[in-house]
Amino acid sequence: MVEMKRQDERIQFFFEESERFIMSGAALTEWSVFISESVYTAFVNGADLSTIITTGVCIEAYLRAELNSNQKFSELIDQGKCFLGADLCERLHHFRKYRNSWVHCDSRNDTKILDCRESIEIELEELSFKSITLLFELF
16 A cells, blocks of 8 residues: 655645745735635645645636636636746646546546556545646746
8 A cells, every 4th residue: 555645745845836936926816815725725634636626726717817818728728828838838738637537527437446546546646746836836
């Protein structure tokens, strides 16, 4: 059985990523700040699926405010390419597709979750940590 990250390790990671990427502060809407508080709560408590989904909501809210647009998440990423850069856009699209595979889970097979639960939990934890990095990199 693989050991998942402890709460103190998650808090430390969150703090280190915020310090690494937010050097001079970020100008966020109150909506983005409010959502990011839920991201933090989910992340430090090990709710990896909730972290991923809520991080997606926070990223989308941030892009909507920055671009003053009501487009779909994928279109917001593409529209922001000029200030985000190609690499970040590619990673945001990868993240968005992964998140969508859970949000739009109409084709999930119960047998897979029963047979592969541990590997799914490991994958969710990995993507949860990556989503935190993406969020701070975007901010």
